Amino acid sequence: MDCKFVPSVCSYCGCGCGVLFExxxxxxxxxxxxxxxxxxxxxxxxxxxxxxxxINSFMRLKTPLIKENGSFQRATWDEAIGHTASEFKRIKKxxxxxxxxxxxxxxxxxxENYLAQKFTRAVIGTNNVDHCARL
Amino acid sequence: xxxxxxxxxxxxxxxxxxxxxYKDLDGHLxxxxxxxxxxxxxKDLQISDNRYSLEKVATHLTxxxxxxxxxxxxxxxNKRALNLLYTWNQLNPENIETIDVNCCPSPLxxxxxxxxxxxxxxxxxxxENGVDYNIEPEAFMGKFDNNERLTRWMYEFNKCxxxxxxxxxxxxxxxxxxxxxxxxxxxxxxxxxxxxxxxLIRAAHMxxxxxxxxxxxxxxxxxxxxxxxxxxxNEIVSNVFDYKPGCSDEKSPFSVLGxxxxxxxxxxxxxxxxxxxxx
Numbered sequence: 188m189d190c191k192f193v194p195s196v197c198s199y200c201g202c203g204c205g206v207l208f209e210x211x212x213x214x215x216x217x218x219x220x221x222x223x224x225x226x227x228x229x230x231x232x233x234x235x236x237x238x239x240x241x242i243n244s245f246m247r248l249k250t251p252l253i254k255e256n257g258s259f260q261r262a263t264w265d266e267a268i269g270h271t272a273s274e275f276k277r278i279k280k281x282x283x284x285x286x287x288x289x290x291x292x293x294x295x296x297x298x299e300n301y302l303a304q305k306f307t308r309a310v311i312g313t314n315n316v317d318h319c320a321r322l
Numbered sequence: 323x324x325x326x327x328x329x330x331x332x333x334x335x336x337x338x339x340x341x342x343x344y345k346d347l348d349g350h351l352x353x354x355x356x357x358x359x360x361x362x363x364x365k366d367l368q369i370s371d372n373r374y375s376l377e378k379v380a381t382h383l384t385x386x387x388x389x390x391x392x393x394x395x396x397x398x399x400n401k402r403a404l405n406l407l408y409t410w411n412q413l414n415p416e417n418i419e420t421i422d423v424n425c426c427p428s429p430l431x432x433x434x435x436x437x438x439x440x441x442x443x444x445x446x447x448x449x450e451n452g453v454d455y456n457i458e459p460e461a462f463m464g465k466f467d468n469n470e471r472l473t474r475w476m477y478e479f480n481k482c483x484x485x486x487x488x489x490x491x492x493x494x495x496x497x498x499x500x501x502x503x504x505x506x507x508x509x510x511x512x513x514x515x516x517x518x519x520x521x522l523i524r525a526a527h528m529x530x531x532x533x534x535x536x537x538x539x540x541x542x543x544x545x546x547x548x549x550x551x552x553x554x555x556n557e558i559v560s561n562v563f564d565y566k567p568g569c570s571d572e573k574s575p576f577s578v579l580g581x582x583x584x585x586x587x588x589x590x591x592x593x594x595x596x597x598x599x600x601x
Contacts, residue, residue, distance in 0.1 A: 188340055188390055190355030190383060194347065207352055209379060216382055219491065220541060222372040223350045229372075230543040233485045 188212060194221055199234045201293025201320075202226060206238055215239045279311060288315035326367050328421060329393065333358055338393035338419050340383065342376045343367050353379065369395065369423050375493040375537055377403045381412050389417070396420035399535035402568025403493040406533055409573050412496050442539070444547075452477045453547045455539070459554045475551075479517040481544035488524065488538035488548055494531050494567075501527065521551065528552040530559045530576045533568035 190211050197204040205224025209217045218238040222229035241247055251267035252259035262270070278286055289307040291300045300318075307316040332338045333356065345354040345366040353374045356364050377400055380392045394400060401420060407413040444454045453462070453474050466474065489495050489502055501523050502508050508520055532552040539549040559565055563575040 188355075188383060188387055189357060189359070190340055190342070190379065192352045192354060194350060194352060205350075207374075209382065211382060211386060217490075219374065220487075221350060221352070222374070222540075227543075229540055231485060231487060231541075232483060232543065236485060236487060236490050 197231070197235045197238055198294070199238070204231055204235050206231065206235060208239060215242050275311065284312035285315060287311050287313055288317070290317055290319055292319045294319075325369070325421060325423070326364055329356065329367065330361065330364055332393050332419060332421075333361060333364075336391075338391045340390065341393035341395075342379055343395040343421075344369065344372070344374075355379075355383075373397070373399070373535070373537065373540075375403070375491060375535075376400060377407060377413070378491075378493045380404075380418065381407065381496060384413055384417070388414075391417045391419070393419040393421065396422055397424065399533060399537075400493075402533035403535060404568075405571060406494050406531065406568040406574075407496070409571060410494075410496070410577070442545075448545070453550060455547045455550065457550065459550065459557055462550070463554075476517060478544075478546045479521050480514065481546060482515050482517065482520065483544055484513055484515040484520070485543060487541040487543065491537045491541040493535065493537065494533060521546070521548075525551050525555050529555045530563070530565060530574040531567055532556055 188211070190209070193208045193210055195206050195208060197206050204227035205221030207219050207221050208215045209219065216239070218231075218236060220227055220229045220231040220235065227235075251262050251264060253262045253267060253270055254260075275287065287307075289303055289311070291303045295303075304316045307313060329341050329343065333341055339357065341356040343354060343356060344351050345363065346368050351368055351372050353376060354363070354367075356367065376394050376396075380394060383390055383392060394404070396404065401422070404413065404415075404418060404420065408415045442455050444452075444456065448454065451474065457465075462471070486502065489500065502520065503510070507523060509516065532555070534549065534553060534556070536549045538552075539547060542548055556567065559567075559575070565572065565575050567574065
């Protein structure tokens with residue numbers, strides 16, 4: 188039987204609390220706060236304490252879904268991204284670039300946020316980019 | 323280091339299947355399970371001054387495999403927790419091997435090697451309006467009258483963010499159903515939490531259980547002096563029943579009161595049976 192603890196960062200909000208996953212036989216069993224982490228000093232909120240629950244949840248989405256004729260259909264990543272891109276193109280052409288907005292997140296990295304605003308301004312061609320903290 | 327050799331021997335002689343200790347990972351001292359397969363990692367073993375509830379991990383492992391033999395780095399608080407878990411049939415003392423290390427300061431022992439080395443200090447505002455972490459129960463009772471104490475505790479309880487961290491980290495919280503999740507006692511999904519009932523439910527359940535390890539207080543994001551609260555509760559148990567949780571292999575007085583078992587312990591081999599019967 189194998190038991191190890193894997194340090195990670197809480198995936199819920201932008202605080203970035205340090206957590207430890209208790210992994211028994213390759214399966215995450217529980218989450219505990221990382222005591223030596225400079226952000227949370229061994230404390231967590233209720234979401235952090237239950238971080239492991241969605242990982243093994245049977246309701247977790249493992250493939251992208253595309254809505255066709257009112258119901259969701261399983262799709263591959265290529266199909267999903269291709270579909271999104273073509274819809275973006277169609278909407279932009281039909282209603283203009285200002286009909287699209289992008290909302291970025293505190294949870295993703297600086298670099299990802301930069302890329303997202305670059306994509307919004309340079310590719311889509313709108314200034315409609317905002318942050319989830321102002322939602 | 324002698325401890326590492328001792329642990330190596332335990333693993334090689336098959337006295338334990340897994341040894342729970344701490345190792346250094348990029349500057350973080352985190353718990354780790356050492357087994358025959360990763361014996362070379364044993365050189366990284368450290369006696370961490372961070373405390374984690376290793377005995378809780380042991381109960382998780384035992385839930386999955388009731389026959390597993392577990393070794394544990396044990397401070398006094400770990401040993402008290404283990405004693406208590408033995409008396410409540412959550413762990414089998416025959417399957418647990420401990421390597422003793424220095425522990426935190428307590429009225430019983432002054433030398434320490436853990437995060438309680440420097441007890442948390444209360445700020446001026448907390449001392450003025452709330453409950454000082456380091457005040458002794460008798461001093462607290464003597465210094466303030468009933469109303470003053472209630473006001474001070476209510477100030478502390480009102481900060482609660484209902485994270486359930488105190489329960490989650492507690493090495494001796496093992497009930498199958500938790501009163502703190504009972505919808506008639508604690509309304510689910512609402513904040514702020516109803517005070518003081520939430521904290522008093524837990525305090526009542528800690529009577530005769532709490533082994534005074536202080537992990538709950540360390541894990542509380544609202545800085546509620548939980549250790550002091552449970553100490554006061556246990557003082558009553560000690561006065562009435564002469565029982566100190568975890569200090570002996572005596573059963574808790576609350577496990578024998580009345581005809582019915584009020585707290586049904588989790589069946590240890592539930593998952594094991596489930597796996598074998600294919601249920």
